[in-house]
Amino acid sequence: MELTLHQLTKQFGSKTAVDNVDVTLSPGVYGLLGANGAGKTTIMRMICGVLNPTSGSIRINQHNIQDVGDKYRSGLGYLPQDFGYYPDFTAKEFMYYVAALKGLSDKQTKYNTRELLEAVSLSNVANKKIRTFSGGMKQRLGIAQAVINSPQILVLDEPTAGLDPKERVRFRNLIADFARDKIVILSTHIVSDVEYIANTILVMKNGRLLLRGSVDEVICSIQGMVWKYTVLEKDASRIQEQFCVANLHHLDNGAVELRIVSEDMPFKDAVNVQPTLEDLYLYHFQAQ
Amino acid sequence: MKKLVKYELLKAYKRKSFIISVAFLGILLIALNCLSISENFWVKEDGTTVTGLAAIQMERNELQSSAGELTADKLQSVLESYQAARNNGENYIQDDGSKGTDMNNAAFGKYEQPVSGILNMMRECFAPAGETYSYYVTDKIRPADAGLFYESRMKKVSEYLNMDYSYGNYSEADKEYFTDKNDDIDTPFYYTYHTGWNKLLASSYAMLMAVAMVVCICLAPMFSSEYQTGADAILLSTKNGKSKLIFAKIVAAFILTTIVYFIGMAVCTITTFTIYGFNGWNCSLQIMNLLAPSNVNLLQTYLYVLLAGYCLCLLMQGITLMLSAKMTSPFPVIVSTFVLFFVPSFIPYSRSSRLFNNLLNLLPSNMAAAYTALTKYEVYHIFGLRISYPVMLIIVAILAAMITLPFAYKSFRKHQVA
Numbered sequence: 001m002e003l004t005l006h007q008l009t010k011q012f013g014s015k016t017a018v019d020n021v022d023v024t025l026s027p028g029v030y031g032l033l034g035a036n037g038a039g040k041t042t043i044m045r046m047i048c049g050v051l052n053p054t055s056g057s058i059r060i061n062q063h064n065i066q067d068v069g070d071k072y073r074s075g076l077g078y079l080p081q082d083f084g085y086y087p088d089f090t091a092k093e094f095m096y097y098v099a100a101l102k103g104l105s106d107k108q109t110k111y112n113t114r115e116l117l118e119a120v121s122l123s124n125v126a127n128k129k130i131r132t133f134s135g136g137m138k139q140r141l142g143i144a145q146a147v148i149n150s151p152q153i154l155v156l157d158e159p160t161a162g163l164d165p166k167e168r169v170r171f172r173n174l175i176a177d178f179a180r181d182k183i184v185i186l187s188t189h190i191v192s193d194v195e196y197i198a199n200t201i202l203v204m205k206n207g208r209l210l211l212r213g214s215v216d217e218v219i220c221s222i223q224g225m226v227w228k229y230t231v232l233e234k235d236a237s238r239i240q241e242q243f244c245v246a247n248l249h250h251l252d253n254g255a256v257e258l259r260i261v262s263e264d265m266p267f268k269d270a271v272n273v274q275p276t277l278e279d280l281y282l283y284h285f286q287a288q
Numbered sequence: 289m290k291k292l293v294k295y296e297l298l299k300a301y302k303r304k305s306f307i308i309s310v311a312f313l314g315i316l317l318i319a320l321n322c323l324s325i326s327e328n329f330w331v332k333e334d335g336t337t338v339t340g341l342a343a344i345q346m347e348r349n350e351l352q353s354s355a356g357e358l359t360a361d362k363l364q365s366v367l368e369s370y371q372a373a374r375n376n377g378e379n380y381i382q383d384d385g386s387k388g389t390d391m392n393n394a395a396f397g398k399y400e401q402p403v404s405g406i407l408n409m410m411r412e413c414f415a416p417a418g419e420t421y422s423y424y425v426t427d428k429i430r431p432a433d434a435g436l437f438y439e440s441r442m443k444k445v446s447e448y449l450n451m452d453y454s455y456g457n458y459s460e461a462d463k464e465y466f467t468d469k470n471d472d473i474d475t476p477f478y479y480t481y482h483t484g485w486n487k488l489l490a491s492s493y494a495m496l497m498a499v500a501m502v503v504c505i506c507l508a509p510m511f512s513s514e515y516q517t518g519a520d521a522i523l524l525s526t527k528n529g530k531s532k533l534i535f536a537k538i539v540a541a542f543i544l545t546t547i548v549y550f551i552g553m554a555v556c557t558i559t560t561f562t563i564y565g566f567n568g569w570n571c572s573l574q575i576m577n578l579l580a581p582s583n584v585n586l587l588q589t590y591l592y593v594l595l596a597g598y599c600l601c602l603l604m605q606g607i608t609l610m611l612s613a614k615m616t617s618p619f620p621v622i623v624s625t626f627v628l629f630f631v632p633s634f635i636p637y638s639r640s641s642r643l644f645n646n647l648l649n650l651l652p653s654n655m656a657a658a659y660t661a662l663t664k665y666e667v668y669h670i671f672g673l674r675i676s677y678p679v680m681l682i683i684v685a686i687l688a689a690m691i692t693l694p695f696a697y698k699s700f701r702k703h704q705v706a
Contacts, residue, residue: 074527
């Protein structure tokens with residue numbers, strides 16, 4: 001299976017949200033990184049067929065997804081950023097409704113609903129109305145509905161928003177189990193989420209695809225640009241204004257250890273350290 | 289598909305707007321009927337007046353006892369009794385002993401009130417040329433001439449068809465068409481107590497307007513709330529989201545419209561008949577509207593109103609769904625449908641164009657006046673065919689309802705989540 005975005009462009013009036021993106025996705029987990037307005041949500045909507053590109057195309061195994069139509073969508077799972085739910089439906093009713101939309105049989109619907117509500121720890125509230133759910137519970141229900149049809153392509157827009165650390169770990173494990181032989185595309189602001197589970201990182205900026213590669217490969221692009229430097233507490237804020245500071249750690253002796261992302265050595269005594277994905281994110285999106 | 293329809297219905301009936309508007313409709317229909325009870329009065333033979341349910345019961349007993357066909361003998365007998373009472377000076381002596389110009393209450397209750405419906409028909413029928421009603425004509429005509437009632441009615445029809453209208457006169461062919469229709473009306477007319485049917489038909493305009501509005505409120509969120517809540521992104525990305533789901537929504541809307549309409553009308557009808565009784569279903573429409581050109585009884589008239597009202601609701605359903613698929617929240621959908629529904633009712637009839645008036649008659653607000661469609665002398669000429677107004681109303685409503693649905697389908701299918 002191959003999902004190809006070919007010269008994909010989306011314009012809203014004079015604003016170009018997605019600019020000539022070319023990428024081919026094969027089974028694996030793809031982490032879409034980018035600041036707000038980078039074009040992540042727009043690209044995901046186009047992949048899900050709910051937004052038409054201005055130009056370019058999205059192809060599944062060389063066929064335009066608009067031509068494949070229902071068949072393409074039957075293998076699709078989508079969790080939008082602002083997940084629209086029906087407050088007077090119970091969790092079970094909502095899952096059954098989505099299953100009907102996805103054309104699942106009664107047997108599959110019942111089995112998958114039971115299994116997935118269990119997997120996202122909602123089985124004990126399956127018959128409760130969604131209006132009584134917390135933000136995290138709604139998000140977990142959203143994740144469950146996205147995978148109810150065991151989709152070949154799973155698109156998750158900010159899936160970890162509203163989840164506590166424990167729930168995020170559960171989510172990562174769920175996706176890791178689910179992702180075999182499937183294309184999973186997820187966007188998040190929480191870099192560690194994609195760092196752990198994504199095989200490939202796609203970095204977007206101003207509608208363009210900036211970087212593409214494994215975590216190590218994309219991190220390589222800032223190799224030699226991350227520095228550790230210890231200063232007195234009183235000087236820390238001045239340096240923060242001057243450089244991109246990824247981390248600030250107060251030491252016991254009153255000094256502060258700064259993690260600086262800079263192409264040039266910021267200070268004579270600064271020590272070059274191994275970059276992380278978070279450093280990369282800050283390097284590209286600090287201004288945004 | 290069945291499952292999707294079930295969930296669409298579930299979504300609809302769980303909405304607060306649905307619950308509130310349906311409850312409001314039920315209360316309104318019952319309240320209107322109950323309030324009308326107090327308007328009824330009946331003057332007893334001793335001159336005292338009763339009101340409310342007692343008046344309804346007395347009127348019913350009195351009129352039912354004199355039920356029958358309005359034959360020449362019957363009309364003559366009614367007129368003879370009435371004129372005898374009118375000519376008896378004792379009937380003019382009021383309670384205080386003075387002599388008045390009108391009959392006293394007791395005489396009115398005894399001689400005029402039981403036959404006032406029949407007398408009023410004669411006052412219309414025998415009114416001088418150019419007049420539609422003359423109260424005192426029943427004092428002047430000879431009882432023997434009462435038998436000319438049906439001939440006189442046809443003269444009135446002819447008079448109406450041959451009048452000069454600023455917006456255009458009837459063609460000879462149309463005159464002949466309406467004359468033939470009147471010739472086909474069964475005579476003599478059957479007359480009995482029929483207040484229940486009278487009330488039902490008189491209030492049908494308000495009832496249909498209310499039900500049509502509730503249909504609009506219930507259906508406005510069908511597509512638009514999906515955009516408003518953001519559920520559209522999930523729906524449109526699913527296998528059935530751009531096909532079966534839209535059909536399911538349309539089917540669910542049809543089921544909702546049907547249920548709301550027939551339950552609403554049933555509540556109103558049952559309440560009216562409970563209060564006023566079912567009697568009079570077999571009376572001719574002409575006992576309520578003397579010159580009506582349709583050969584139907586009151587039951588058939590009401591069945592036509594029910595059918596036309598249902599078609600009107602289907603039309604409003606189509607318009608609401610079309611707007612709902614275009615707009616991003618239910619509120620502007622409701623406002624737009626109300627504007628489309630009510631504003632045309634303020635457009636005045638033309639003094640110069642019959643065509644304009646005929647088109648105006650086909651707008652939704654005028655469709656609600658389905659009862660009057662059976663009483664009007666209007667006809668439509670389309671591709672050489674002559675189509676009567678009552679039939680035209682149904683055709684236009686069904687066609688318009690069908691034309692709007694593909695627009696709703698396409699709008700949702702092509703909706704972009706941006």
